[in-house]
Amino acid sequence: MFRSVLVANRGEIAVRVFRTARAMGLRCIAVHSEADAGAMHVAMADEAIAIGPAPASESYLRVERIIEAAKRTGAEAIHPGYGFLSENPLFAEACAAAGIAFVGPSASAMRAMGGKAAAKALMAAAGVPLVPGYHGEDQEPSLLAEEAARIGYPVLIKASAGGGGRGMRVVEREGGFAEALWSAQREAEAAFGDHRVLVEKYLARPRHIEVQVLADSHGATLALSSRDCSIQRRHQKIVEEAPAPFLPDAMRAALGEAAVAAAKAVGYVNAGTVEFIAEGDRFFFMEMNTRLQVEHPVTEAITGLDLVAWQLRIASGEKLPFGAEPSLSGHAIEVRLCAEEPRAGWRPAVGRLSRFVMPEGEGIRVDTGVREGDAVTPFYDSMVAKIIAHGATRDDAIARLRSALDATEVDGVATNLDALRAILAVPAFAAAAPATTFLAEHEAQVLAPPRPAPKRALLAAVAAVIDAERRQPAASAADPASPWEMREGWRLFGAARRVLRLHADGREIEVPLAYRSAGVMARLEGEEHALSWRRDGRDGAFRIRIDDTEAAATVLRSPGAVTVTLPGQGRWRIGIVDALEPARGDVAGDDRVASPIPGRVASVQCAVGDVVARGQVLVVVEAMKTELRIAAPVDGTVARVDVAAGDQVEEGMELVLLEPATASAQE
Known part of the structure; x- marks a missing residue:
């Protein structure tokens, strides 16, 4: 060793x-x-x-x-x-x-499986089933278009080298093929240095199923159960589970045999993953990932193996001590907590983690590489943590994971936490095997606007603001401990009064306050409430009393806002309106096209003088393994282009200036 x-x-x-x-x-x-x-x-x-x-x-x-x-x-x-x-x-x-x-594996095994076209030829020879498609070397666009027509639409264009959804496009009809091909090839070239693609039949409601393999240098190759990774956004996985649920035993066994055959066909050694796409009782080889997968913890949970330890042991020449798949224990589900904005097309997000509390408990595992206070930058992947739940049954694992997500607290960076909670709450998730179309089919539930902040959440925000003010001495205080510097709202004649303005649910809410010795009287929605609070141990945890009812709440402060979490009810971000700030409204006009995130300009698709239509893509910005296609907000003419391909841009940086079309010109 x-x-x-x-x-x-x-x-x-x-x-x-x-x-x-x-x-x-x-x-x-x-x-x-x-x-x-x-x-x-x-x-x-x-x-x-x-x-x-x-x-x-x-x-x-x-x-x-x-x-x-x-x-x-x-x-x-x-x-x-x-x-x-x-x-x-x-x-x-x-x-x-x-x-x-x-x-890891040998360079020869990587080469054999690294090019999807060559890998599929090998798999065909090994008897592993393939999706109908074109996997040839000739990349002439006219030939690829002919092959797509032969296969029959819809088709899937995929980068020949690489994965992770990069260089992948679904084409529904012939008219969209040329643009999709150009886009896929350009992205493949940027991501992998190889523009080649393959074209395959696109299955309408497939499942993404993969098999973990482990092979030593002494001839042993094992399939370690299966995983279902069907719930994806932008062709990238966000929910994975093992073993793959609702699979017939015969199909599960056949998948394992096909995975072993695939690994042996290239003399594979170490840990790897063979990925399949399945529809009904049929499955087809997609690719082999010649490395450890992000979702390996769910396999570790049900097999009891440390795959990283076995990677190290195999690389040092050790022999696998077991000749068959280890016995499986229960079910495991993993979700990827990512810095992104699901309701904005799953757009990546950046920022500093002002609050980062991960769940604990029986059957819960968290893998992360960040801590509270760390920055999420645009340079790398958007995933900040993996949360894994293991239970005796799939229902047990779902219940544990839902509880774990309720205990997860993140602030300072937008994340997909609420979307993950919503996915687990969709009845179809527990009832049947999800397909890769899951998010599209349940978008209304997963991306539903947050329900309006309840009165308890609004008053919890009020309590947190006043509590913070009372704990913050005046900047000019010579003696912060002096009773004259205390912000208790005391007045010689009567109670101090003020109006606190909140912003929630797209509206501004005025909350008149009257200070008391213990708390305040708050008028909200036409009713007076006696509001008091006390801190409950860790930072951000409160016990909020409204009139004669007390309950727990977590309230996290950030500049200009608070995030309120009520156990079992949800979480809301509530703005604290500065009385001196200007009225809310759009900062930019219709003539300004700006980058929504820091990143690198992948391509500029317009030039000065071009007449463009609303929705037409003008610039493509790449950040965190994602391409953001930035479109014209209105019809108009390009007056200025401020960036070029390869430029680094900051959030809010102007990319293109438009001269909007006049009303008469539009008519």
């Missing part, structure tokens, strides 16, 4: 590997970009080496810098994690050339 391991990655996977490696007695070495100098995985490491600026292309994707860091620190093995260089055969070869063990 090695004595030291370097993790050529960041975030939760680096933290995950370090925890296992340290338990095995190994020295842990981290690499990091400038943006990650204070990151959690760096703090955990025994030694850490800076490898470049924030963009991954200048740090985590630089093979020579990682190899040099391994040599400097005496690392005997490199674990690639997932993403970045994890499926790059040149990286595996560089490790071998430097005499460093690569914790």
Whole structure:
């Protein structure tokens, strides 16, 4: 066994590997970009080496810098994690050339499975079923269009090299093929350095099912149950579970046999995942991920295996001690907590985690690479944590996970937390196997506008504001402890009065207050309420008393707002209106096209003088593995273009200036 391991990655996977490696007695070495100098995985490491600026292309994707860091620190093995260089055969070869063990498969296995077209030819020879499609080398657009017509619409265009939903487009009819092909090829080239694509029949309501395989260098190859990863947004998974539910035993066995056949066809060694798409009782090979998967914890939960430990053992030459799949225990479900805005098209979000409280309890596991106070930047993936629940049955796991999400608190960055809660609450989720169309079919429930803030939430916000004011001494106070500096609302004649203005549910709410010795009298919706409160231990936890009723609430302060969580009822973000701020309204006019997030300009699709229509894509900005297609807000003429492909942009930065069409011109 090695004595030291370097993790050529960041975030939760680096933290995950370090925890296992340290338990095995190994020295842990981290690499990091400038943006990650204070990151959690760096703090955990025994030694850490800076490898470049924030963009991954200048740090985590630089093979020579990682190899040099391994040599400097005496690392005997490199674990690639997932993403970045994890499926790059040149990286595996560089490790071998430097005499460093690569914790993963051989470069030849990566090459065999890395190109989807070549991999599918291998799978056909191995007897693994394939989706009807075109997997050839000829990438002439006219030929691809002909093949799409032969296959029959709808079709799916997929990048030949890579995964994660990059370079993937669904085309419903012939008229949209050319634009979708151009877009997929450009994204594939940017993400993987390879513009080639394949075209396949698009299945209407498929399931995404995968099989974890584990193979040693002594000839043993095992299938470790199945996983269902069908609930996805932008072709990227957000809910995964094991074993895949509602599968006939014969189909489950056939999936395992096909996965083993696929791995053996390329001489696969180490941990990997064979992905299938299924509809009814039929399944088809999609691809093989020649690395550990993000969703590996659900397999660990039901098998009792530490897959990272076995990756390290296999890489050091150890033999698997079991000749068959370990017995399974219960059911596990994982959700990915991501920094994004689901109601804005699942747009990635950035910011600083002013509050980050993860759940605990029996059957609950959390994998994360961030802490409270850390920044979520536009340079890397938007996932901030994985929350996993394990129970005796699927219903038990769902119940535990719902409870865990209710106990999760995040503020400072927009997340998909409410959407995850809503997914688990959809009756169809518990009743039947979800398809990849789940979010589209249940969008009204998953992305429903939050219900109006109840009176208790509004008054909890009031309590938190006044409590914070009472605890904050005047900036000019010579003696903050002086009773003259206390903000208790005391007056010589009568009680102090004020009006607190809140913003919730798209409206401004005035709450007249009269201070009392214990709390305040608050008028809300025409009724007077005696309001008092006390802190309940940890930061943000309160016991709120309204008249003669007391209940728990968590209230998190952030600039200009508070987030109120009422156990079992929901959470609401309530604005605190500054009396001196201008009236609310749109900051930008219809002539201004700005970036909604920091990122890199992938392409500019307009030029000065172009006449454009409302909804026409003008600029594509890439951030956090996502492309944001920024469209014209109105009909008009492009007056100015302020960016070019490759430029880095900040949130709110102007990209294009339009001259809106006049009313007469539009008629």
